[in-house]
Amino acid sequence: MIDVTAVFDIGKTNKKFFLFDSDFKEVYKEYTKFDEIEDEDGHPTENLKALQDWLKNVFKNILKASEYNVKAINFSTYGASFVHLDENGEVLTPLYNYTKPIDKEIIDGFIEKYGPKESFLKTTGCFDLSLLNSGLQLYWIKYTKPEIFKKIKYSLHLPQYLSYIFTGIALSEYTSIGCHTALWDYIKKDYHEWVYKEELHKILPTIVSTETSINMNYNGKRIKIGVGIHDSSSALLPYIRSVKKKFVLISTGTWSIALNPFTDHPIIEDTQDKDSINYMRINGKPVKATRLFLGNEYKIQVSKLDKHFGVSEDYHRHVKFDYDTYFEIIHDFEHMFKWESIVDPDMPEKTKIPYDKFEDAYHQLMTELVMLQIKSIKTVVGNDDIKRLYVDGGFSDNDLFIKLLSHNFRNMKLRTTDSSLGSALGAAVSISDSKLNSKFLKKNYALKKHVPFIIT
Structure with missing residues (x-):
């Protein structure tokens, strides 16, 4: 046994x-x-x-x-x-x-x-x-x-x-x-x-x-x-126990929650900012967090692109990042997507898709969604000296999402983890007497390092 x-x-x-x-x-x-x-x-x-x-x-x-x-x-x-x-x-x-x-x-x-x-x-x-x-x-x-x-x-x-x-x-x-x-x-x-x-x-x-x-x-x-333990705090726990340096965890899914457990200023001053919230660590210390309805909006917009270009529902899963397409988009950048579940001052009155290929429109979509994610991460990092980002959940294997994040946070070390077990593992860890070492994420979470692409 x-x-x-x-x-x-x-x-x-x-x-x-x-x-x-x-x-x-x-x-x-x-x-x-x-x-x-x-x-x-x-x-x-x-x-x-x-x-x-x-x-x-x-x-x-x-x-x-x-x-x-x-x-x-x-x-x-x-x-x-x-x-x-x-x-x-x-x-x-x-x-x-x-x-x-x-x-x-x-x-x-x-x-x-x-x-x-x-x-x-x-x-x-x-x-x-x-x-x-x-x-x-x-x-x-x-x-x-x-x-x-x-x-x-x-x-x-x-x-x-x-x-x-x-x-x-x-x-x-x-x-x-x-x-x-x-x-x-x-x-x-x-x-x-x-x-x-x-x-x-x-x-x-x-x-x-x-x-x-x-x-x-x-x-x-x-x-x-x-x-028992609340699932977001539980998902954070194995990182806190095994990573010695300060980090922010971006836990992606229907909601993308960016969690900063190391700040001295956990309470957001701006009470109009409805996407800044607090969680708590298991020892009662506050965790500063921001939320973004990323997965929900992604699902809505990809479904529209599928219909527009007549491609299958899972076509988007196979699109890989293309350097030239991205640089063409940002060379003369304009916002093209009107969000349905996110409010953003930069979005246009209505969506326009001037592209002939799904891949190009998808690059535009991901560029705009990652811009929102960048804002969310910057808010949660604030003035803290944090040099590590961890991304887990549904977007951790989205090639465009990870490459664009890595490109925009070139001064930080970006790691992805496959933690579909995240909150369950955290619950097991929280009642265990075991000490976690720095190899834990590699062994249990399929930890991957990501290097920003080279700009030519």
Whole structure:
């Protein structure tokens, strides 16, 4: 039998289960998806019951497997989601989706009590007030569903609820609290004053370090059970543990999140900048971050180009960077794409495509998208002396994206990693006693170095 750490990595779409050996190599994985259900207002939401049943069944089966000896288990999930429990540990409400709109009166009333908005957003490291801030969800329930609110014994962020399913112990931890919740005062390093005034601290369990684990007898086996971790902070952790020099991580996907864990100035001064947010490291230190709806916009625009040029859906995957095409584009550069999910002052009123070939239009698209990414990275780096960039996620193998980034950050060392396991591996690392060395990314993440192209 091999000793393994089990991790449930729960995304909004894919639910994944991994086993890692003592070298953090994946030895087993299992995926599933659930159809969303609706809350009482007809808004789509996670099927919490199906998720809970799946977790228990998968884990029960793996404990029976003769080839694996499960020593530890942890949980990585998306943030901005609370599970509310009564005194018997029963779930009181649906898992409200952070995309659910709430009445403007609730937000206005909140600002009236605890504003002004600008200083509140700055103090809490948030970029907006909505259910994307899980703290607002507690306020919303308190004033719109008072009967339910009275019954809440504990409100647990989703990673901690998954841990609770296995331990029955309610806890809070830093990475979930620090993820644009509006609960945390980054200056005071404590819950914000409003949390105490509304007496919400009474239903928020004791805060423990993310590295905390509980040794339990589970189905007759002695197992170390972690308290769970927020997925973005989890994806960052293996880099922090194994890279000794300062860096920025660009985690790409539907959203491209640039994370700077080393700044002395983590809070953005400009409260109009809705794309600057804060996350938290496992030790409670703030992480400065910027977000860009990169993958979403890419998908929209590539789909339009596919139709325009009559090429197959995956044609764009095979386009390689062409030096001459790029230099022709920037020689007399103009913006040609009107974005649908990104607001940018430089974009034209409508898209124009003067090209005859898909490859040329695609180079134009990537040039413009990378310009947005450059702005996002420069904002997160600020005045910090950072010489390393790591790119993981979907764009790490996009030839144009990487070559253009490398070209524009010639004074920095650019590395890509294949970390489809990123947040799951981080969850395993966070409850491990192992020290990670500088070879970790090379061994576990297929680390690649990139050199800027030569300008002739």
